[in-house]
Amino acid sequence: MSELPPNVKGMNDILSPEVSRWHFVEEKARMVLESFAYREVRTPILEYTPLFVRSVGEATEVVEKQMYTFTDRDGTSVSMRPEGTAPAVRAYMAQGMWNKEPVTRWYYLGPMFRHERAQRGRLRQFHQIGAEVFGLPGPSIDAELVAMLVAMLGDFGIKPIDLEVAINTLGEPEERIAYRERLKEYFREHVAVLDEDSQRRIDTNPLRIFDSKEPATQKVAASAPLLIDSLGEPSKKHFADVQAHLKTMAVDFVIDPRLVRGLDYYTGTIFELKAKLGNLGAQNTICGGGRYDRLVESLGGPRIPALGFGMGVERVLLALTESAESFEPRLAVFVAPIGERARDWALAAAHKLRLGGIRTEIEHRDSSLKSQLKRADKLRARLAIIVGDTELDAKKVVIKDLTAGTQQDVPEADIEAAIHKALD
RNA sequence: GUGAGCGUAGCCGAACGGUUAAGGCACCUGACUGUGACUCAGGGGAAUGGGGGUUCAAAUCCCCUCGCUCACCCCA
Numbered sequence A: 001m002s003e004l005p006p007n008v009k010g011m012n013d014i015l016s017p018e019v020s021r022w023h024f025v026e027e028k029a030r031m032v033l034e035s036f037a038y039r040e041v042r043t044p045i046l047e048y049t050p051l052f053v054r055s056v057g058e059a060t061e062v063v064e065k066q067m068y069t070f071t072d073r074d075g076t077s078v079s080m081r082p083e084g085t086a087p088a089v090r091a092y093m094a095q096g097m098w099n100k101e102p103v104t105r106w107y108y109l110g111p112m113f114r115h116e117r118a119q120r121g122r123l124r125q126f127h128q129i130g131a132e133v134f135g136l137p138g139p140s141i142d143a144e145l146v147a148m149l150v151a152m153l154g155d156f157g158i159k160p161i162d163l164e165v166a167i168n169t170l171g172e173p174e175e176r177i178a179y180r181e182r183l184k185e186y187f188r189e190h191v192a193v194l195d196e197d198s199q200r201r202i203d204t205n206p207l208r209i210f211d212s213k214e215p216a217t218q219k220v221a222a223s224a225p226l227l228i229d230s231l232g233e234p235s236k237k238h239f240a241d242v243q244a245h246l247k248t249m250a251v252d253f254v255i256d257p258r259l260v261r262g263l264d265y266y267t268g269t270i271f272e273l274k275a276k277l278g279n280l281g282a283q284n285t286i287c288g289g290g291r292y293d294r295l296v297e298s299l300g301g302p303r304i305p306a307l308g309f310g311m312g313v314e315r316v317l318l319a320l321t322e323s324a325e326s327f328e329p330r331l332a333v334f335v336a337p338i339g340e341r342a343r344d345w346a347l348a349a350a351h352k353l354r355l356g357g358i359r360t361e362i363e364h365r366d367s368s369l370k371s372q373l374k375r376a377d378k379l380r381a382r383l384a385i386i387v388g389d390t391e392l393d394a395k396k397v398v399i400k401d402l403t404a405g406t407q408q409d410v411p412e413a414d415i416e417a418a419i420h421k422a423l424d
Numbered sequence B: 001g002u003g004a005g006c007g008u009a010g011c012c013g014a015a016c017g018g019u020u021a022a023g024g025c026a027c028c029u030g031a032c033u034g035u036g037a038c039u040c041a042g043g044g045g046a047a048u049g050g051g052g053g054u055u056c057a058a059a060u061c062c063c064c065u066c067g068c069u070c071a072c073c074c075c076a
Helices: A018-035 A049-055 A061-066 A085-094 A139-156 A173-189 A196-204 A206-211 A215-222 A233-248 A313-319 A340-355 A369-378 A389-394 A412-423
Strands: A046-048 A069-071 A077-080 A104-113 A125-134 A163-169 A267-275 A285-291 A306-312 A333-337 A360-362 A383-387 A396-401 A406-411
Touching: A018 A104, A018 A125, A018 A139, A018 A313, A046 A049, A046 A085, A049 A061, A049 A077, A049 A085, A085 A104, A085 A125, A085 A306, A125 A139, A125 A313, A139 A163, A139 A233, A139 A267, A139 A285, A139 A306, A139 A313, A163 A233, A173 A196, A173 A206, A196 A206, A206 A215, A233 A267, A267 A306, A267 A313, A285 A313, A306 A313, A333 A340, A333 A369, A340 A360, A340 A383, A340 A389, A340 A412, A369 A383, A383 A389, A383 A412, A389 A396, A396 A412, A406 A412
Parallel strands: A333 A360, A333 A383
Antiparallel strands: A046 A077, A069 A077, A104 A125, A125 A306, A163 A267, A267 A285, A285 A306, A383 A396, A396 A406
16 A cells, blocks of 8 residues: 555545536536636646746745745746636736737636645645636626626525625725735734734735634724725725625625735735535635736736636535536446457447447446446446347347336347437 | 644444454356346455554554644635
């Protein structure tokens, strides 16, 4: 056992039947995203490290201690993407998309990498479904995005009643800077009560103190000044309009003034969707995102308003109640040849069925008809084609309906028609 | 990075420190020799994650190590 080659910690194999659940989620997500006129973008796993440092933020946990960063053979520092927005923005800029279309809607789907301590719903290679919208400054798209997410999760089978949609606004960077100063002052006055992490964050990232779960810290944070009160009229109106749009679309939400994002590029509206289900453990945030109106600009492009979300596929899967087996595709036909001569014929017959798109298995081993049918049953095949010397000589086969338990002789020429009829 | 729990065949899962380490699922074979699911009868498969120690004796106790899980943290 110990000499078996292990897999890298936090990076798992996904196989049948579990992989069927992945297919289900991925297909549903694609369908919803395409309905909302998004197009897929595929970016590389590897990016130059500065992309993430400059976008996600140098002082963030993700960049500071979770990135898979290494020196490439030519000496440059590269990192495996810890999230999808920065690469998408890089691609957007590389293509000069703002010159090609005023509004760009992109989605992606794939693995992300963060070196964290693995636990339920948190892996080192995890998978995100995400989308980005570029070019829309108004609040209606913010609401549309959130509404789409609720709809998408609904398609997965996660009901709105099991979700908590939390929204907040971070305002404009200038507003936030002013607020940060007020906040720092406030927390400095109460520094003695704060936990160690929070004390450290007063200077580095005071907003994150709101995230602390220390009771004493929470108490202090509860009476801290709120960002919303420091915002200018335009920011307040934007946020109010987002709420109004959500209400019109009948999307339930709560305003969480303490909701903060861990990535630096966010501005304005931010949101998080949490599953109120037991089996997610501590990682019950299945989806999060928001605006990043200054990111394109800060990376050297024009000021393009943008927003997006990331959804954790593993967490979605944890929230699904359907068993993996129920998503498994069913075998349509099992071809059971008896003897060498029959197999030669059967192989060609199976090939024909397969080319016709019928999910078919054929027994390649020399095993008894009994065990072949046993396997056919195991594979949940709907039909079995039995062929031996008797059938070959008579130019016919036996087609057995494994659900009904009935069987009939079918002339060679009518096989395909009979199969199609039996399968409907 | 911090803390806690767990680790017995492919999977689930028993075994007061003491006979050849239960059982179930799965797998294979057979029940008048070319017919599945149900049933019945057999069969193969583990020296109990690895290493060390205590003991006449350890899966059971102690230490180390590896792995997994959960929580903190972080976030999707």
